[in-house]
Each structure stands twice: as structure tokens, then as C-alpha cells.
Amino acid sequence: MQKLNTGTISKVYEKYGQALEIWNNNFIxxxxxxxxxxxxxxxxxLMPFGIAFFAIMMTKDKKSLILGAIVLIGLMTVRGERYRYIITMILILITFRYLVKNLNFNIFKLAFLSGLINMIxxxxxxxxxRFYLYDLFMIGFESIVVFVFSYILSYAIPALKNNSNRRILSxxxxxxxxxxxSVAILGLSNAxxxxxxxxxxxxxxxxxxxxxxxxxxIGASVGVTIGVITSMTTTETPIIIGIYAFxxxxxxxxxxxxxxxxxxxxVLGNSILTFYVNGSTETLIQFEEILIAFGIFMITPKPLSNYIAKIINSKIKTIEIDRIYSEKIKRIMTRQLKEYSDAFHELGDTYSKIAEKEQIIESKDVTGLINDIANSICSNCSMKRSCWDNSFYSTYNSIIDAITILEARGKLDEKNMPIYLKKKCLKEDKLIDKINGVYEIHKIGYEWSKxxxxxRQLVSxxxxxxxxxxxxLSTEIETKIEFNKDVEDALYVAFDKEKIFIDNITVLENERGKFQIDIEKKNCYNRKVCKNKIIPLVSKIxxxxxxNKNSGCSLDNGKKNCVLQLVEAQRYKANTNIARISKNNEIISGDSYSFLTLKDNKYMVALSDGMGTGEKAARESMAxxxxxxxLMEAGFSKDIVIKTINSVLMSKSLDEAFSTIDLAIIDLCTAKVEFIKSGAVVSFIKKVNGEVEVIESSSLPAGILNDIFLDSKVKKLNDGDFIITMSDGILDADKxxxxxxxxxxxxLESIDSRNPQRIADEILNKAIEKRGNKIEDDMTVLVTKIWKK
Known part of the structure; x- marks a missing residue:
């Protein structure tokens, strides 16, 4: 008995599950x-709507014959030329099921063919x-309606069929x-x-x-639609359109x-417009019918209300709320960054004022130096009264003259001692030694103060x-970055149609029209959904x-969500190859280099030559x-980057520490290259036609002067051009x-190879050969090739 009950219950559940599946597929x-x-x-x-529905379902649903039968049942329940529509449906069935079943129809061709079949x-x-010209005109009009309504159904039917899996509608x-x-409501006419x-x-x-x-x-749009369609089916006044819309x-x-x-x-809208039109309280829509609809609306079960809301609503409200909050956050960030900027400006001005004050104090230290000399040598001398009391100005000026001679000649001795002191001073030797010693100590202190x-100037x-x-940065956030709502909405809809569930999409567009699209989604656990589905779909939209600007998958970081940062792909690509050798073929080279892809589709090639050779030069160039x-990867401007490097090199020690900077920044979208040089030797561009262009420079290396001068030049590259960057060891090889x-x-003009590595090797080998196979300096050459994708 228990077994029988269990089996019965299983059958009931099975049938209930099938019913649920039918409902989930929205077949009912x-x-x-x-x-x-x-x-x-x-x-x-005229009844064109069932014809258009059947034509669309023939290409979109396997149960189209069942739905076609239901359309026929609907046709049979109304008066009119039902047989003509039955013939039309049979022709559509034959055409789409047998004649053109293997053809790939877009919606325009499908709608046109449906209207044409109805016309024929x-x-x-x-x-x-019977034949009347009016009937022929009405059939033409009806065929146009079939064509247009087919288009409308092509948007509505997929959304209704897949609504259980859709989260957002366009x-x-x-x-x-x-x-x-609204058109379906027409089916309730006379009911x-x-x-x-x-x-x-x-x-x-x-x-x-x-x-x-x-x-x-949406309410006004739907009201207009229902009013228009209602007016087309009856002889009611067109005022009904305004009533529904208002x-x-x-x-x-x-x-x-x-x-x-x-x-x-x-209710209020209906009452106001009715009173305005009629001048009385007589309603165009019966008040009882409004009350019935009112009651049904109020008692609609929550699950059914949610289902209807799911069809109507989209994620746009949430997007708008997020956008409002993002605008507020942007304003707060901008204001906070402005405050940080003002604070750093104040710190810079404060350090600058302190530095100026220190310089003024140092200019008055000569008096202290003379007092030190007088107290040390003259305090116990028997001639003190004669020298300092009776001839103060002469003695004071003579010591200043001695210090001046010392500064000019580097040393004070008996030969260049001022005549006044030479004749009058009893302790000439001790005075000379003291002046030299005090001045040397003062000089060291002055150097440290300087x-x-x-x-402090550098810190400022x-x-x-x-x-x-x-x-x-605050200005860029405030003015240059815009959220592109239209693209965001289009992407939400596209992903939803493909059943790719996305948590959040942010589309940023800069003033040059370049996109950055941030997409946040649940981790696919290395199933490559990003590469195989998301990126192609975004490119299409x-x-x-x-x-994807971010390489790899966030699965490696143990995160639950993936964040894709999609940027416009480059039109050009760049590749750099290197040939190098250190002085006397040692392990350590004073030349350091780098090449990498930066933000905004930029590619950087950099070479630095430290002062001298060996470990010290390697440290400077590597730093x-x-x-x-x-700094470049962090997005700092090139001017700030090189000034910062110059400051660091100057602050490393009291010893001289400088290195050259040879920087080339290539825009992979426009193929423009900017050469920025600080003390670096010339660079070359080998064009695809064989011509060679020289990029010269006249600036000093970083780490020599406080105010560094940058020599910058911008050139346009073409598909297949080469950029050749080298250290002075290569350039100075031929005397x-x-x-x-x-x-x-x-x-470069004699090399026919299009391989950047072979070009680099050839230049290095020629440089060594011209040196007589003696490597007297570090040699490095970088060859970068650019080509269109």
C-alpha cells in the first residue's frame, strides 16, 4: 500500500513538473x-495580426503548428473572411516549412515575405x-500591417518566451x-x-x-498605443487616445x-480629460469598468505582479540610482583631491621659503669667521692694542683681503699674504695656518649647507x-571621463539575451572617444567565458x-568575481629586440633598458646610460x-617622471651621480612616437622605404642640474618602420x-632585413669591428619594429 502511494505521488509530481516546465517555457x-x-x-x-504571429512562430518555435491551430481557433470565433486567412496560413506553412526552410532569413526578409504571401x-x-478596387487597396494595407507587426513581434516574442531567464529588457x-x-486586447472585442x-x-x-x-x-506610451488601436477597431472618437495617454x-x-x-x-486623469472634452461629468470610459480594473489591479497576487513587473521593468532604475551615487562620489573625490593638492602646494611653498632663508643667513658668516681668527691668534698677542684698538679697520680689511686671496688662489701663504699683515703681524705663520684651517672648515660647512x-629645493x-x-587627476576625473549610458544599456540587454549574467557594467568614454568598459561578473572558474563570449559580444555591440587589459583570471587570486577591463584594441603592434655587450665583456653593464605596454594603448622604449662603467654606473642607470x-605605469606624465628621477639622482649623495634618459613613447592607435631625451645620444627611424631619419638631442643628463631640460620631438610612423635607440658606446665606435x-x-641603409633582432645584431657587430674588436665602453642597441595589425 505504501509502495502504491509512493508511486502515485511520484506520478503526480512528474505531471506537476511537466506542467511547470510548460509554464516556464511560457507556452500557455x-x-x-x-x-x-x-x-x-x-x-x-482586417485580421493581419494572427498571420504575422504565425509567420514569426514558424521560425522561432517547434510548437508553431500547435500555436497555428490556436490562431485558427481564434479566427473561427469571429465573423469575417476566415477562409482567406486560412489559405494564407497554409501558404506560410508550405513556404517556411518546405520551400525556404534551409535559408537563413533576417527579420526584414521574413517580414517582407510574410507580407508578400498575404498580398498574393x-x-x-x-x-x-469578387473584385473591387477598394478590396485590393485594403489587402495592400493589411499586408503592410503584417510586415510591420512581424517586426514588432520579432522583439516581443523572444522576450516573452525567455522571460524566466531574462533579467533586463531593452x-x-x-x-x-x-x-x-494592446493588439491582443482587440481579441476581446464584443466580449x-x-x-x-x-x-x-x-x-x-x-x-x-x-x-x-x-x-x-511608459504609462503614457502604452496609453497612446491602446487608445490608437481602440480607435482603429471602433467608431469611437479619437479623444479616447488622449484619455488613455493622460x-x-x-x-x-x-x-x-x-x-x-x-x-x-x-481615475483622476480620465475624469479631468472627460470633463474638459464634454463639459460634463459623463465619462467616455464607463466608471464601473474603471472600478473593476481598479479592483483587479489592487488584488492581483504578488507572484503575478512580480511576473508582470519582470516583463516591464529593467535594470535601468538600478543603473540610474548607481549613476546618481557615482556622480556624488565623483564630486566628493574631486573635492578631496583638490584639498590634497592644495596641501602639497602649501608644503612646497613652505620648504621653498625655508630654503631662501637659509641662503641669506649663509651670506653673513664672514664676520663670524674673522672673529674666530682674531680670538684664536690675536687674543694673547702684545700687538693686539695696536692692531685692533688703534687700527681696527685696516686690520679687519686686511684679513678680508687675505680671505679673498685664499678664495681666488685656493691657498694662502707668505708670498700672497697682504702687505699690511705681512709687515705688522708678529705671528704671521700661525695667522696663515689659522686662516687656511678656519676657511677650510667653513668651506665644508658651507658645502653641506648648500x-x-x-x-630643500628638491623637496619643494x-x-x-x-x-x-x-x-x-582631479581635473581628469571631473571633466574628461563620462559614463556612456546608451552603451551600458545596450550591453546589459545583449548579455541578457545570451543568458550571460553580469553583475555590473561601467562604460567610461574619454574626450578622444576611447572606451574603457569595466564588467563585473561571477567567476566562470577558468571556462574562458570572458574570451569566448563576452569580448566578442562587446566588440559586436x-x-x-x-x-582585456587585465591578463589572467581572477580565479588565480581566489576571488569570487571577475572584473574585466576592456579597452579598444590597438591598430598597431610593437616589438623590441636588444643587442648589448659590456665594457671588456664584463658581466655588469652600465646601460639599462626597458620596454613595456602602458595605459591608453601606449608602448614605451627606454634606455639609460649611467656615468662611467661598471657597478656604480649600473646602479645609477638601473635606478x-x-x-x-x-611612474610611467602608474600614469604620471613624462615631465613629472623625469623631474622626479632627476631629483632622486641629485639627492643620492654628495658625489656626482647622473645618467642619460632616452625615452620613446609610441601611440599604438595612431602610430605617432614621441622622443624624450635627457643627455642621450641620437636615435634613428628606419622607414619602410629604406630612408633613415636622425632624431637629435642637446640636453644634459639627469642628476646634474636642478632644472632639467627635456628635448622632445614627435614623429609619425608607418607600417613596418623601425626605431633604433643606442648608447654612446655604439655611436662613438667609428672615429x-x-x-x-x-x-x-x-x-641602416645597407641592411635589407626586416627582422629587428638581426638589425640590432648587425649594428653591434659593426660597432665592435670599428673599435678594432676592443670593447672600450658599454654598448647597447634597441631596435623596435611597428606594424599594423
């Missing part, structure tokens, strides 16, 4: 829609029965669903319950649902106050530099090829390259040329 909804569209008619007898079948029918889909629903029109009740109810869930704009508008305006307020808004003054410049960076990489660049130009 489509069946109801098929029946109503089959009954719907306009202009007293209708024309044949009226020729076989505005076009929402409007098309509203139009199809009454207790004398009340089901068509009017359904129209009011539909307007309420759309207005309450979609807002004023009522839907007010219902949408009051929706935030709840369902009751939204429904009262519709170094401290320079450091760095504070001001950081302030400028923060200020530029925006019409530009995009790539330069490391700072250059880190026979007056112009050192001539021998490099000759070699």
Missing part, C-alpha cells in the same frame, strides 16, 4: 496570445470571389510587448461580462500595470506613492610636482575590437629605469667620421 502565455491575436481585427474586418493570397481570393522590447499586449466590456477593462488594467511598473513615460501619465507620476495612488491617478639648501619641487599630479617604469651619425646611417 503564447497560446493565449495566439488565440487573442487570431481574433483581433481592425477597420471592421488575398489578391487571388478577391479575384476568385526599451524597444518593453514598447513592443506593450504594443502586442462582455455582466454588460461590461472586457476590452475596456483589459485596456485600463494594462495601462495601470505598465504605468505603475514603468513610470510616467491617464497613463498620471498613473505613472503617482506610482512612487503606491498602487492605490497610481490607480487613483488613472647641499641642504638644494635638497617634489611636493609641488605631487600637487600638480593630484590636481591633474560597440563596433570596435576590444581586448633610473626602475623609477621610469614604475673616422666628423659626424658620428653618418656611419650608423650607412649601415
Amino acid at each position: 502565455l503564447l497560446g493565449l496570445l495566439a488565440f487573442l491575436l487570431g481574433r483581433a481585427s481592425i477597420l471592421e474586418g 493570397s488575398g489578391t487571388i481570393y478577391i479575384f476568385l470571389t 526599451n524597444e522590447e518593453v514598447i513592443c510587448i506593450a504594443i502586442v499586449s 462582455q461580462i455582466l454588460g461590461f466590456s472586457l476590452k475596456n477593462i483589459s485596456g485600463i488594467l494594462l495601462t495601470l500595470f505598465f504605468a505603475y511598473n514603468g513610470g510616467a513615460s 491617464s497613463g501619465l498620471l498613473a505613472g507620476i503617482f506610482k512612487d506613492m503606491g498602487k492605490m495612488a497610481s490607480a487613483l491617478g488613472l 647641499k641642504l639648501f638644494e635638497m 619641487e617634489q611636493f609641488n610636482g605631487v600637487a600638480s599630479i593630484i590636481d591633474d 560597440i563596433g570596435k575590437e576590444v581586448i 633610473t629605469i626602475t623609477l621610469l617604469e614604475q 673616422n667620421f666628423i659626424d658620428k651619425t653618418d656611419w650608423i646611417v650607412e649601415i
Whole structure:
């Protein structure tokens, strides 16, 4: 008995599960829609809507024959030329199922073919029965309606079929669903319950649902649609269009106050416009029908309300809220960054004032130096009264003259001692030694003070530099970055159609029209959904090829969500090859280099030559390259980067520490290259036609002067061009040329290879050969090739 009950229960659950599956596939909804569209008619007898529905379902649903039968049932329940439409449906069935079943039709061809079949079948029918020119005109009009309604159904049907799996609908889909629903209401024409029109009740109810869930704009749009379609089916006054539209508008305006307020808004809209038109309290839509729709709207079960809201609503409200918050956050960030910038500017000014004050104090230290000499040598001398009391100014000026001679000649002795002191001083030797010793100590102190003054100046410049960076960043956030709502909405809809669930999309567009699209989604656990589905779909939607700026998958970091940063793919690519050798073929080279891809589709090639050779030069050049990489990758401007490197090199020690900077930044979208040089030797561009262009420079290396001068030049590259960057060890290899660049130009013009590594090797080998196979300096050459993708 227990076994029997279990089996019975299993069968019940199985049947219940099948019923749920049918419901989840929205087959019941489509069946109801098929029946109503089959009954719907306009202009007293034209029924094109069921024809268009059947034509669309023939290409989109395996159950189209069942739905076609339901359309026929709807046709048979109304009066009119039903047989003509049956013939049209049979022709559509034969055409799409047998004649053109293997053809790939887009929606235009499908809609056109459906309208054409309706035109042909209708024309044949009226020729076989009776022929009036008016009938031919009406068939032409009906065929146009079939064509247009097929387009509308192509948006609405997929959204209705897959609504259980869809989370967002586009505005076009929402409007098309509203139009199809409005037309379906026509299928309720002449249907009454207790004398009340089901068509009017359904129209009011539909307007309420759309207005309450979609807002004023959707409510008014649906109201206009229902009013227009109602006017086409009956002889009612067109004022009904305005009544439905105004009522839907007010219902949408009051929706935030709840369902009751939204429904009262519709009643109020109907009453106001009716009174305005008629000048009385007689309503164009029966008040009882409005009350019935009001009651149904209020008692609609929550699951059904949520289902309808799911069809109407989209994620756009959430997007708008997120955008409002993002705008607020942007304003807060901008204000905070401005405050940080002002604070760093204040710090820079403070250090600058301290540095100026220190310099003024140092200029008055001569008096202290003379006092030190006098107290040490003259305090116990028997001639003190004669020298200092009786001849103070002469003695004082003579010691100043001695210090002046010491500064000019580097040393004070008996030969260059001032005559006054030489004749009068009894302790000449001790005085000479003391002046030399005190001056040497003072000189060392002065050098340290000067170094401290320079450091404070550097710190001041760095504070001001950081302030400028923060200020530029705040300006960029405030003015240059815009959220592209249209692209975001299009991407949400596209992903939803493909059943790719996305948590958040942010589309940033800069002033040059370049996109950065941030997409956040759940981790696919290395199933490569990003590469195989998301990136191709984004490229298709925006019409530009995009790539993921972040390499790898966040699965490696143990994160639950992936964040894709998609940017426009480069039109060009760049590749750099190196050939190098150190002085005397040692392990350590004083030349350091780097090449890497930066933000905004930029490619950087950098070479630094430290002062001298060996470990010390390697440290200086490596520090330069490391700072250059880190700051450029962080997005700092090239001016700030090189000034920062210059400050660091100057502050390393009291010893001289400088290195050259040879920087080339290539824009991979435009193929423009900017050469920035600080003490570096010339660079070369070998064009695809064999010509060689020389890029010269006249600036000093970094780490010599506080105010560094940058030599910058911008050139346009072409597909297949080469950029050749080298250290002075290569350029100075041939002493026979007056112009050192001539021998490099000759070699580049003679090389036929398109391989950057072979070109680099050839230049290095020629340089070693011209040195007589003696490597007297570090040699490095970088060859970068650029080509169009």
C-alpha cells in the first residue's frame, strides 16, 4: 500500500513538473496570445495580426503548428473572411516549412515575405470571389500591417518566451510587448461580462500595470498605443487616445506613492480629460469598468505582479540610482583631491621659503669667521692694542683681503699674504695656518649647507610636482571621463539575451572617444567565458575590437568575481629586440633598458646610460629605469617622471651621480612616437622605404642640474618602420667620421632585413669591428619594429 502511494505521488509530481516546465517555457502565455491575436481585427474586418504571429512562430518555435491551430481557433470565433486567412496560413506553412526552410532569413526578409504571401493570397481570393478596387487597396494595407507587426513581434516574442531567464529588457522590447499586449486586447472585442466590456477593462488594467511598473513615460506610451488601436477597431472618437495617454501619465507620476495612488491617478486623469472634452461629468470610459480594473489591479497576487513587473521593468532604475551615487562620489573625490593638492602646494611653498632663508643667513658668516681668527691668534698677542684698538679697520680689511686671496688662489701663504699683515703681524705663520684651517672648515660647512639648501629645493619641487599630479587627476576625473549610458544599456540587454549574467557594467568614454568598459561578473572558474563570449559580444555591440587589459583570471587570486577591463584594441603592434655587450665583456653593464605596454594603448622604449662603467654606473642607470617604469605605469606624465628621477639622482649623495634618459613613447592607435631625451645620444627611424631619419638631442643628463631640460620631438610612423635607440658606446665606435651619425646611417641603409633582432645584431657587430674588436665602453642597441595589425 505504501509502495502504491509512493508511486502515485511520484506520478503526480512528474505531471506537476511537466506542467511547470510548460509554464516556464511560457507556452500557455503564447497560446493565449495566439488565440487573442487570431481574433483581433481592425477597420471592421482586417485580421493581419494572427498571420504575422504565425509567420514569426514558424521560425522561432517547434510548437508553431500547435500555436497555428490556436490562431485558427481564434479566427473561427469571429465573423469575417476566415477562409482567406486560412489559405494564407497554409501558404506560410508550405513556404517556411518546405520551400525556404534551409535559408537563413533576417527579420526584414521574413517580414517582407510574410507580407508578400498575404498580398498574393488575398489578391487571388478577391479575384476568385469578387473584385473591387477598394478590396485590393485594403489587402495592400493589411499586408503592410503584417510586415510591420512581424517586426514588432520579432522583439516581443523572444522576450516573452525567455522571460524566466531574462533579467533586463531593452526599451524597444518593453514598447513592443506593450504594443502586442494592446493588439491582443482587440481579441476581446464584443466580449462582455455582466454588460461590461472586457476590452475596456483589459485596456485600463494594462495601462495601470505598465504605468505603475514603468513610470510616467511608459504609462503614457502604452496609453497612446491602446487608445490608437481602440480607435482603429471602433467608431469611437479619437479623444479616447488622449484619455488613455493622460491617464497613463498620471498613473505613472503617482506610482512612487503606491498602487492605490497610481490607480487613483488613472481615475483622476480620465475624469479631468472627460470633463474638459464634454463639459460634463459623463465619462467616455464607463466608471464601473474603471472600478473593476481598479479592483483587479489592487488584488492581483504578488507572484503575478512580480511576473508582470519582470516583463516591464529593467535594470535601468538600478543603473540610474548607481549613476546618481557615482556622480556624488565623483564630486566628493574631486573635492578631496583638490584639498590634497592644495596641501602639497602649501608644503612646497613652505620648504621653498625655508630654503631662501637659509641662503641669506649663509651670506653673513664672514664676520663670524674673522672673529674666530682674531680670538684664536690675536687674543694673547702684545700687538693686539695696536692692531685692533688703534687700527681696527685696516686690520679687519686686511684679513678680508687675505680671505679673498685664499678664495681666488685656493691657498694662502707668505708670498700672497697682504702687505699690511705681512709687515705688522708678529705671528704671521700661525695667522696663515689659522686662516687656511678656519676657511677650510667653513668651506665644508658651507658645502653641506648648500647641499641642504638644494635638497630643500628638491623637496619643494617634489611636493609641488605631487600637487600638480593630484590636481591633474582631479581635473581628469571631473571633466574628461563620462559614463556612456546608451552603451551600458545596450550591453546589459545583449548579455541578457545570451543568458550571460553580469553583475555590473561601467562604460567610461574619454574626450578622444576611447572606451574603457569595466564588467563585473561571477567567476566562470577558468571556462574562458570572458574570451569566448563576452569580448566578442562587446566588440559586436560597440563596433570596435576590444581586448582585456587585465591578463589572467581572477580565479588565480581566489576571488569570487571577475572584473574585466576592456579597452579598444590597438591598430598597431610593437616589438623590441636588444643587442648589448659590456665594457671588456664584463658581466655588469652600465646601460639599462626597458620596454613595456602602458595605459591608453601606449608602448614605451627606454634606455639609460649611467656615468662611467661598471657597478656604480649600473646602479645609477638601473635606478633610473626602475623609477621610469614604475611612474610611467602608474600614469604620471613624462615631465613629472623625469623631474622626479632627476631629483632622486641629485639627492643620492654628495658625489656626482647622473645618467642619460632616452625615452620613446609610441601611440599604438595612431602610430605617432614621441622622443624624450635627457643627455642621450641620437636615435634613428628606419622607414619602410629604406630612408633613415636622425632624431637629435642637446640636453644634459639627469642628476646634474636642478632644472632639467627635456628635448622632445614627435614623429609619425608607418607600417613596418623601425626605431633604433643606442648608447654612446655604439655611436662613438667609428672615429673616422666628423659626424658620428653618418656611419650608423650607412649601415641602416645597407641592411635589407626586416627582422629587428638581426638589425640590432648587425649594428653591434659593426660597432665592435670599428673599435678594432676592443670593447672600450658599454654598448647597447634597441631596435623596435611597428606594424599594423
